[in-house]
Amino acid sequence: ISWDAQAAQKGGFTHFMLKEIFEQPKAVADTLIGRLSDNNQIVLDEIRMSAAEIKDLKKILVIACGTAYHAGMIAKYAIEKWAKIPVEVEIASEFRYRDPIIDKSTLVIAISQSGETMDTLMAIRHAKSSGARVLAICNTNSSTIPRESDAVLYTHAGPEIAVASTKAFLTQVIAVYLIGLHLAQVRGVMKDSQVAQLYYEMFELPGKIEQILETVEPLRTLTRSFAQSESVLFLGRNIGYPVALEGALKLKELAYMHAEGFAGGELKHGPIALIESGTPVVAIMPAAGSLLAEKMASNIQEVKARGAVVIAIADSPLAAADYLVRIPATHEFLQPVLSVVPLQVIAYEMAIARGNDVDQPRNLAKSVTVE
Numbered sequence: 001i002s003w004d005a006q007a008a009q010k011g012g013f014t015h016f017m018l019k020e021i022f023e024q025p026k027a028v029a030d031t032l033i034g035r036l037s038d039n040n041q042i043v044l045d046e047i048r049m050s051a052a053e054i055k056d057l058k059k060i061l062v063i064a065c066g067t068a069y070h071a072g073m074i075a076k077y078a079i080e081k082w083a084k085i086p087v088e089v090e091i092a093s094e095f096r097y098r099d100p101i102i103d104k105s106t107l108v109i110a111i112s113q114s115g116e117t118m119d120t121l122m123a124i125r126h127a128k129s130s131g132a133r134v135l136a137i138c139n140t141n142s143s144t145i146p147r148e149s150d151a152v153l154y155t156h157a158g159p160e161i162a163v164a165s166t167k168a169f170l171t172q173v174i175a176v177y178l179i180g181l182h183l184a185q186v187r188g189v190m191k192d193s194q195v196a197q198l199y200y201e202m203f204e205l206p207g208k209i210e211q212i213l214e215t216v217e218p219l220r221t222l223t224r225s226f227a228q229s230e231s232v233l234f235l236g237r238n239i240g241y242p243v244a245l246e247g248a249l250k251l252k253e254l255a256y257m258h259a260e261g262f263a264g265g266e267l268k269h270g271p272i273a274l275i276e277s278g279t280p281v282v283a284i285m286p287a288a289g290s291l292l293a294e295k296m297a298s299n300i301q302e303v304k305a306r307g308a309v310v311i312a313i314a315d316s317p318l319a320a321a322d323y324l325v326r327i328p329a330t331h332e333f334l335q336p337v338l339s340v341v342p343l344q345v346i347a348y349e350m351a352i353a354r355g356n357d358v359d360q361p362r363n364l365a366k367s368v369t370v371e
Contacts, residue, residue: 015358017162017254021344022213025206027167028337030156031174036199040192042182047135048151049107054186057107060085061100061132063092063123064111065368067165067249068172071111071137073242075176078333082190083183093119093371096126106132109179113160113168114367115143122371124149137175139168153179162359163366164253166344169246170209170337177202177334201331205338208328212341219325219342220349222311227353232280233271233308234261234343235299237292240284243336247282247343253361254351264299277307282346283321284339285314287332311346313339 013019035043060079062072069091076087090100092110102108108127112120115138124134124145136149139157146152155171181198184190226232232251236244244261251259262271264283275281281303286292300310300320312321315329327338351358 017358020166024167024170025209027157027171029206031171040196044182046153051186058105060087060107062089062109063095065092065119067169068111070242070246071172074173074336077239079180082180084189092123095123102130102132104131108132108134111137111172112145113139115140115145116367116369118369118371121145163361163364211328216345223346223349224353226280229280231258234282235264236284237264237286237296243284243339250347254347255354264296275303275306275308279308281308281310283312285312288316313342
């Protein structure tokens, strides 16, 4: 292993989770380093697939559970956009109980922090028996899922002690970005210069996460003022939708309160009935100036008209929101790496305010080793 005993200690932080939130810049950088060659090629030798095999792929299927499933949803947006390959995302526990259409031209990407998630393990066994090739994304060397997969891409988050995943999630997202760029490059869909530009933009993410963490104190104070709320809703559009789901999951795990993530456009199809006076709504804004940013601003107006209090995570000023949490600007498909960080802080602070055990939430285990 590449870490020592000190990495599994709190190091002056109140909780392991808070420490791990602040370790995210290093985790992201460690997962990225050395992945671009001098001639602008993404270096992913671990995939163990020839160029011909990559070009023959007809479909990618991502299987995962919980937070890793949200990383898989982000993978769908990025890989389809960059590599032009259809991507499906499945909850691992549901996968083998239907009749999935997979064969040797299908690449199955299994995402698991621990590498011991039983639901995901059983799903990859089913996939392999159907002839699919399995690539694991994992943070734990030599665990079961990597051993039983055809190939493995290890993330470099280091030990994650808190049950609620933070830095492991961000490194999973970085890993799927690297896979997407590699596939795009091999299939000739993106130019080497375009891939290199995105890689260098990814390398700016650790510094941008640091900026967010340096300015997060007002958000911690704001969160405490909502500690007695009965429900918190999260809204996202496009690649921000999985981020909304992840924000809601973190709040459920840690604060033991009702939280839901919605695609912004779905509000008017039912969920807007949940809004009442004082309901906190966290809006993950798309990149400034995009059509979807205008759509989300309209969603914010809809919930505000019904009494919601809106906290916006955005890369530019936003008059429509009651509170604004600024994140640095980046490429629209890289934005989840930044926008999820304030949501982690919200969940952490809400748990503290409600007197909960942050590192060991009730009824949860770090690694789910039963089906």
